[in-house]
Amino acid sequence: MNIQHSELILNSDGSIYHLNLKPEHIATDIIFVGDQYRVDKVTKYFDSIEFTTQKREFKTTTGVYKNKRLTVISTGIGPDNIDIVLNELDALVNIDLETRQIKKEHTALNITRIGTSGSLQADIPVDSFLLSSHAIDLNGMLHSYQIDTIANPEIEEAFIKHTQWSSKKAYPLVIENGKDLEKKLTSDLVYTGITATAGGFYGPQGRVLRLGLQDPDLNRKIDSFSHNHHRITNLEMETSAIYGLAKLLGHNAVSMNAIIANRANGTFSNDPGKTVKELIIYTLNKLVE
Template sequence: MRIKESELILNPDGSVYHLNLRPENIAETILFVGDQDRVEKITKHFDTIDFKTQKREFKTQTGTYKGKRLTVLSTGIGPDNIDIVLNELDALVNIDLTTRKPKDELTSLNIIRIGTSGSLQSEIPINSFLLNTYGLDLNGMLHFYKIDSICNTKIEEAFIKHTDWKPEKARPILIKNSSELEAQFESDIVFKGVTATAGGFYGPQGRVLRLPLEDDTLNKKIEKFSYQEIKISNFEMETAAIYGLSKLLGHKAISLNAIIANRANGTFSENPGQVIKDLIEYTLDKLIEK
């Protein structure tokens, strides 16, 4: 079935509307960063850069690192941005933009998020690396899609019961990462955990400035949740959306975080830039390991 112009919007040059990209502009391995200024912190390591573009917060550069073609793309902050990015990237590889019809043969992208986060567990220290085995979606965006195939109902129900999760809120969804990419990026210097993906930075992550919280004990309950060795390790705003949409669309995804804060201990890294730099170099080297 042909996809209507109002549903898949293209720019006059044939590029997808928000990302300003054409199919030939991206590699099959894509590194996500939230901050557009972090794109060059990765691509400065590249041997070549053959494409650059930016529209709004979506900045993209494609090139090669030690012979491997890679794309680096800034998503901006939040699950709503991830909805745009994942759907438009999938359109680039799995929809014929001329006929506006899905392709018979589908392409699976490798998506690696390099982010920053604060740990909720005292044993995951600042200046460490964290690989997220699951994303716990707390924001509700994924509920607009058919998600039965990606849910982990027993764990979700245990979390709802443990936290006394209010039915007025979106039902939490737990989504697994790509086991293949997890095996590629794990090592003895990387912690593992479950990231909780919130829809905001302040109230949704339990921060109080002037507004009171609906449940000011929620963070403590999240920190103490445990189900068959599954514990919530950190808060951020993208991973579960990346995992969920990637699973639904047939792509592989992994999220790696530089831990720059420990909220359980109340500590913050004295040199967060160095932690991020180290994680970038770790990720690039893992991508080319044989």
């Protein structure tokens, strides 16, 4: 059955609707960054550039770094944007855009996020690197999909009990990363842990300006959670959506975090740009090894 035009939307030139991309524009190895201006901070190290485009906050550049073809895409902020980006990237490689039919042969993408984050643990300092072994989805976007096959009920139930999680909120979902990518990107320089993904920057991450919080103690509960040597190490707004959709769609994903703040110690990096630059170089070199 053909996928209807209202479900798979294309631009007049045949490119996918939000990303403004055609299948030939992307590599199978993709780097996600949140900020559109960070795309150039990654691709300036490329040996050559073959394609670039931008629509809204979604900027894409494809080129070659040390003989490896790579694509860098800015996703913008939040799980809702990740829902757009991952579904449209998957459509580019696994749906025939002309016939609107799912291809018989599946193509798996390798997706590495390079982002910034704040540490929740006192022993993970600012200016360090952290690889997300798992992500815990606190925002609920993934519940729109059939998620039973990617859940980790034992960790989820322990987290709910420990935090006294409100039944009025979305059920927390824990998803593993792509282990093959983890092997490429890990080293003695990199911390690992569970990354919590919130649906917002202020209240959902425990920040108070003029609005009170549903649970003022939630951050303390998250910080102190531990289950079978798993602990929550950092908080951001994209990783669980990347991990969940990648797993469901048959892709590999890992999130690399430049730790620019430590909320346990109340510290912030003196030069966050330098830390991000070092993580970019580290990640590029690991991807081509």
